Amino acid sequence: MGGRVNEDLIKERRKCTFDIKELTHIIDCGEENTIKRKQIDNYILNIKELWDDVPEEYLSHKERYENAIKKAFIVLKVLRQLHTGNIQITDHRTPTNVYSIQDGIFRNVNPLLIHIGLFWSTIAAQASTEQQAEWLQPDSSMIGTYVQTELGHGSFIRGIETTATYDSTTDEFILHTPRLSAYKWWPGGLGNTANACLVMAQLYINGTCHGLHIFLAQIRDFDTHKPLPGIKVGEIGPKMGFNTADNGFLGFDNHRIPRTNMLMKNVQVLRDGTYVKPKHDKLTYGSMLLTRVTLISDLAYQLSKAATIAVRYSAVRRQSPIKSNEPERQILDFVSQQHKLFITIASSHVYRVVGLWMWNSHKRVTADIHEGNMGQLPELHALACCLKAISSRDASALVEQCRLACGGHGYMMASNLPQIYAYTTAAVTYEGEYTVLLLQTARYLVKFWRLAAEHKPLPQNFAYFEDYIKKNFEQWRNSPEGIIEGFKAIVAGKTKAAYDTLQCNLRNGREFEEAWNMASVQLTNASEYSTISRNDIEALQSRYEELLALIRPNAVGLVDAFDIRDEVLCSTLGAYDGRVYERMMEEASKSPLNEDVVNESFHKYIRPVTMKNKL
Numbered sequence: 170m171g172g173r174v175n176e177d178l179i180k181e182r183r184k185c186t187f188d189i190k191e192l193t194h195i196i197d198c199g200e201e202n203t204i205k206r207k208q209i210d211n212y213i214l215n216i217k218e219l220w221d222d223v224p225e226e227y228l229s230h231k232e233r234y235e236n237a238i239k240k241a242f243i244v245l246k247v248l249r250q251l252h253t254g255n256i257q258i259t260d261h262r263t264p265t266n267v268y269s270i271q272d273g274i275f276r277n278v279n280p281l282l283i284h285i286g287l288f289w290s291t292i293a294a295q296a297s298t299e300q301q302a303e304w305l306q307p308d309s310s311m312i313g314t315y316v317q318t319e320l321g322h323g324s325f326i327r328g329i330e331t332t333a334t335y336d337s338t339t340d341e342f343i344l345h346t347p348r349l350s351a352y353k354w355w356p357g358g359l360g361n362t363a364n365a366c367l368v369m370a371q372l373y374i375n376g377t378c379h380g381l382h383i384f385l386a387q388i389r390d391f392d393t394h395k396p397l398p399g400i401k402v403g404e405i406g407p408k409m410g411f412n413t414a415d416n417g418f419l420g421f422d423n424h425r426i427p428r429t430n431m432l433m434k435n436v437q438v439l440r441d442g443t444y445v446k447p448k449h450d451k452l453t454y455g456s457m458l459l460t461r462v463t464l465i466s467d468l469a470y471q472l473s474k475a476a477t478i479a480v481r482y483s484a485v486r487r488q489s490p491i492k493s494n495e496p497e498r499q500i501l502d503f504v505s506q507q508h509k510l511f512i513t514i515a516s517s518h519v520y521r522v523v524g525l526w527m528w529n530s531h532k533r534v535t536a537d538i539h540e541g542n543m544g545q546l547p548e549l550h551a552l553a554c555c556l557k558a559i560s561s562r563d564a565s566a567l568v569e570q571c572r573l574a575c576g577g578h579g580y581m582m583a584s585n586l587p588q589i590y591a592y593t594t595a596a597v598t599y600e601g602e603y604t605v606l607l608l609q610t611a612r613y614l615v616k617f618w619r620l621a622a623e624h625k626p627l628p629q630n631f632a633y634f635e636d637y638i639k640k641n642f643e644q645w646r647n648s649p650e651g652i653i654e655g656f657k658a659i660v661a662g663k664t665k666a667a668y669d670t671l672q673c674n675l676r677n678g679r680e681f682e683e684a685w686n687m688a689s690v691q692l693t694n695a696s697e698y699s700t701i702s703r704n705d706i707e708a709l710q711s712r713y714e715e716l717l718a719l720i721r722p723n724a725v726g727l728v729d730a731f732d733i734r735d736e737v738l739c740s741t742l743g744a745y746d747g748r749v750y751e752r753m754m755e756e757a758s759k760s761p762l763n764e765d766v767v768n769e770s771f772h773k774y775i776r777p778v779t780m781k782n783k784l
């Protein structure tokens with residue numbers, strides 16, 4: 170769409186007091202990354218076949234999938250070319266990598282997301298060198314997915330019922346789904362696309378169960394794509410979002426795979442059925458850990474999209490004067506609107522920084538694990554659980570806040586805010602449900618509180634538990650350091666309260682697990698335990714309002730710095746030129762209900778009723 174940029178946006182950009190490009194480079198972790206990102210953006214976004222004539226909302230469930238899969242294979246081909254051309258495309262230091270461009274191309278989810286993001290990375294992390302040499306070929310025929318969750322079990326994965334029984338006479342595993350609740354349910358790309366999968370199953374050797382292990386299984390013929398004998402596979406149906414993700418179900422009827430298809434980097438089953446244990450029994454859960462870490466950056470990116478849309482719209486939208494004799498104001502001038510939006514911009518930066526820090530920690534801990542040192546794994550797991558849970562829950566709430574901040578127009582699919590919300594809120598559940606993950610972190614904290622309560626030595630990271638017990642916390646200071654101290658006090662106080670409840674339940678004769686369950690609300694809910702006073706809160710509030718006013722002239726600059734192209738933002742409300750009403754009208758004209766001046770339903774259903782008395 171051609172035409173001038175909205176006058177209000179032009180003025181906002183003139184007001185900006187900082188160098189937008191410099192912030193973009195910081196977000197991208199360096200100017201060279203910005204240049205590379207833009208090259209990839211230009212390359213991919215110029216592929217004509219990736220753009221739809223008809224908005225995807227007007228397609229049927231089946232058409233949406235077929236459209237998405239067409240695009241997915243164009244993108245896959247490009248990814249392969251870029252890899253061959255040695256362009257690093259999966260660098261998570263930059264949330265706005267090629268993976269993010271896909272948000273624009275699909276406006277939903279790439280059906281190959283799990284193939285690219287989880288299938289290959291799990292093989293790379295969990296398969297032996299020989300297996301990797303065989304399976305990680307660039308021209309592989311495998312289109313894979315990660316198959317863990319079952320109809321009956323998602324969170325409690327030790328309860329998974331699919332079995333893999335070793336048959337030493339044929340040197341094979343027999344994969345089997347013993348009952349309906351053991352059907353795999355949810356894996357992305359499984360419904361119609363994948364011909365192979367990594368399946369989590371309980372390993373049985375000579376009648377002994379060795380727990381969950383990962384197996385590579387072919388499920389469809391590479392040539393005809395028909396399900397192999399003994400495989401029942403299909404798609405699970407429409408969902409709140411993720412409707413192009415092709416989530417599927419899968420059952421095995423004594424399906425045989427070679428012994429060498431168990432992922433054997435950390436654990437082995439030998440030809441004679443000997444089981445060689447891993448160095449740490451949770452290494453099998455490594456893919457979940459990695460995805461939780463990468464998700465934090467992805468959520469930062471979703472927030473930057475929502476903030477860009479809502480801030481630009483709020484600069485363009487004028488409604489109500491503040492004083493009755495004045496013209497109507499930009500809604501961005503209302504302090505309550507600033508409060509809704511600026512926190513989203515800030516949170517995006519916070520999650521980006523934390524996501525990067527977690528990514529680097531993951532790299533470091535993985536290198537240690539390679540050297541046989543597992544010492545840092547529990548802390549990384551506890552941090553990943555908590556940060557994944559909190560960032561997904563907060564991001565969903567903030568995206569919804571941005572949507573509401575756009576009033577009625579935020580309810581339009583063409584604003585793209587409903588799709589961003591549906592995508593973001595899924596992350597509260599997948600890859601470890603919110604409460605379940607918080608309880609994992611609580612388990613870790615309670616362990617260290619017990620040490621503190623028993624006056625045993627604590628690692629440096631937990632010295633503040635001891636400070637709390639000795640009442641060594643400083644008086645509240647209204648500064649970043651003071652706020653961090655305050656948070657430490659809250660964590661210590663909350664952990665103590667939960668620990669005390671646990672102890673009380675135990676003293677009353679409860680078993681530990683039961684006592685834990687009874688304390689679980691305390692274990693997940695925060696309270697105020699810091700030394701903050703009423704006066705401090707008032708001071709914080711007024712500083713916050715001062716900051717809103719300081720940020721106001723830079724609001725549009727701050728979201729421009731996210732540097733998200735219109736083709737990726739896919740929003741009538743958030744485009745760079747701010748031509749909101751023109752775009753809305755143009756999108757409305759694409760509705761199939763506007764194709765005929767009089768819809769045929771009038772003649773079939775309306776007229777016979779409205780004209781009845783007159784005929």
Ligand SMILES: CCCCCCCCCC/C=C\CCCCCC(=O)SCCNC(=O)CCNC(=O)[C@H](O)C(C)(C)COP(=O)(O)OP(=O)(O)OC[C@H]1O[C@@H](n2cnc3c(N)ncnc32)[C@H](O)[C@@H]1OP(=O)(O)O
Pocket residue numbers: 259268282285286287315317318323324325326327357451454455457458460463464467546547550599600601602605606609612
């Ligand atoms: C091109 C680039 C692509 C990039 C991709 C980026 C992706 C970003 C966007 C993605 C978007 C969409 C993707 C959608 C993907 C969705 C995929 C899925 O959902 S797959 C299924 C995920 N499922 C889960 O997460 C299940 C959650 N449940 C669990 O993780 C576990 O069951 C549990 C941790 C809750 C409990 O495990 P359990 O075996 O029962 O363990 P115990 O309670 O007995 O013991 C806990 C013990 O183990 C330690 N532990 C647990 N997990 C780990 C781990 N992962 N690593 C290390 N340690 C772990 C824990 O600390 C405890 O230790 P103790 O010492 O005993 O205290």
Ligand SMILES: Cc1cc2nc3c(=O)[nH]c(=O)nc-3n(C[C@H](O)[C@H](O)[C@H](O)COP(=O)(O)OP(=O)(O)OC[C@H]3O[C@@H](n4cnc5c(N)ncnc54)[C@H](O)[C@@H]3O)c2cc1C
Pocket residue numbers: 283315316317318321322323324325354355356357411416595598599600601602603604605608689
């Ligand atoms: C969009 C999407 C994509 C997905 N993709 C995949 C995929 O590619 N591969 C795959 O294998 N899976 C996938 N999943 C499945 C996903 O990982 C699970 O749904 C998720 O782990 C939650 O498990 P659940 O459904 O069993 O929830 P449940 O555990 O049944 O949760 C229901 C409620 O019970 C509570 N609860 C459960 N256990 C406890 C406990 N111990 N203590 C306290 N409360 C508890 C929860 O907090 C929640 O409130 C996907 C899911 C979604 C929504």
